[in-house]
Amino acid sequence: MTFASHIFRHSKQLRSVPRQDHATLVRWFTHSSRPISSKGDDMSKLRQIKNENICRCKSCSGSMTSTPMLTRGYRAVNPTKVSNGFAKAEVTSFNGMVVSRGISCSDVQLKRSFSTSGLPPHQELGMPSLSPTMTEGNIARWLKKEGDQVAPGEVLCEVETDKATVEMECMEEGYLAKIIHGDGAKEIKVGEVIAITVEEKDDIEKFKDYKPQSSDGATPQDSQPSTPAKEEVVEKPSTAPEPKAAKPSTAPPTDRVFASPLARKLAEDNNVSLSSIKGTGPEGSIVKADIEEYLASGKKELSAAPSKTDQATVSAINYTDIPNSQIRKVTASRLLLSKQTIPHYYLTVDTCVDKLTKLRADLNLLQEASGGKKISINDLVIKAAALALRKVPQCNSSWTNDYIRQFHEVHINVAVQTDNGLFVPVIRNADKKGLSTISEDVKNLAKKARENSLKPADYEGGTFTVSNLGGPFGIKQFCAIINPPQAGILAVGSAERRVIPGSGVGEFNFASYMSVTLSCDHRVIDGAIGAEWLKAFKGYIENPETMLL
DSSP states (O other): OHHHHHHHHHHHHHHHHHHHGGGGGGHHHHSSTTTOOOOHHHHHHHHHHHHSSSSOTTTSSSOOOOSOOOOOTEEEEEEEOOGGGGGEEEESTTTTTTOOOOOGGGGGGSEEEETTTOOOOEEEEEEEOTTTTTTTEEEEEEEEEEEOOOTTTTTEEEOOOOOOOEEOOOOSOOOEEEESTTTTTOOOOOOOOEOOOOOOOOSGGGTOOOOOOHHHHHHHHHHHHHHHHHHHHHHHHHHHHHEEEEEEEOOOOOOOBBBHHHHHHHHHTTTGGGGGGGOOGGGGOOOOHHHHEEEHHHHHHHHHHHHHHHHHHHSSOOOOOOOOOOOHHHHHHHHHHHHHHHOOOEEEEEEEEHHHHHHHHHHHHHHHHHOOOOHHHHHHHHHHHHHHHHHHHGGGGGESOOOEESSSSSSSEEEEEEEEEEEOEEEEETTOOOOOHHHHHHHHHHHHTTOOOOOOHHHHHEEEEEEOOOOHOOOOOOOOOTTTTTEEEEEEEEEEEEEESSTTTOEEEEEEEEEEEEEEETTTSSSHHHHHHHHHHHHHHHHHHGGGO
């Protein structure tokens, strides 16, 4: 009865409400104690709330408040809304260089935080992603100390990526309050907080014992699933003895033993009888895991003794463990992927370089007279390879699962060996540059590679690679591994003097020949296309005047 009277009373009040104010009825029904506000009041409040939450930058149409600081050289991707109306995003490198530009919601790299523990406003600087293959980085050194004032354009620290050392700069004035990872910090994941900045100098002391929220928030979550994990560990040993106890109870000798081919091979190699093992595969068949479990359970006691002898043998050998640098790790993973997934085949040809060496000598005389740098054989090889790629563009391509991408520009990577590992800086538009320009670019990039100061723009975007072990090391001929995602690499050997037949009977001459080997991705470059490219390359080497046309 009470409910019916309540509805009846409200229905009378609804009749008295003007029709244009029906938008306010929801608020009126949910908070019956509040008076009905006018339409103008509601619209003004909505407009006020909207103005407080909408970003005012031109490039954003969302309802987030922009963060006013960005480390130069990075571009924010996938911005997501977080507490306090601020945004954070994953970052990718932007040409490996520091860029000063306006801030919008889509450009946020750092997060302005307001801690619930009473800390003042601050910003967390995360480890940036400076190359497509970078997942972690190292802090080479900090150029600013805790408490130092920072200004736009000043370098905060040097970050060692998987390919080079890049300077990290600041774009806003403030103070470096806390360094989370100091000099020499290794294997810092991309996005992990490395430092804290504040706007006021008096706030620096408040961050003396500061720890990033990510590490604090992870501990309670990790502690909860720890207990069931322990229960699983306890349960596994209880079930493990069951098959071990059942091992002696084998099937009758007359019954056939079902086992996978891999299990049979593993059993034969270790002299294990299949009849002594109970299978856990389909319909009781023996699988590889059953053999491995049997070997592990039967040789636990025997494995301890050999380990001591092995340790004694290793301790008697003098050795030094050299830590792998980031560039070596990346090079190893990329070359392993290349050799495992790219169908390589190799084409080798000998080229006469007598005219090439004569042209080089003549050009160097002109270079000395004009004060320019000397031109090397490798510079001429790069030019010839670039022109051959322009003549046979099918080799200037890369493979994808859906299509073959053929490049319209020729960018040649040049392999450079350094103490830190192998670098492949790129000579852009090598087909359009003169020999003196190519020579200068190669020398400058090789110097930067040895100093470990290459930027991502110096080694990314190549379409073909040249590796020369003949001139510096005297290697006669070798086969290089393709640098993915490219489809070819040219391995250049040394030039050697040979005896060749003369024009007449019994006559002979001398000539210098250089062996080159083209490694091709057979998915992109067929054998005939690779041979056509080598024919064009040989024509430029043996008639170098045509490169100047």
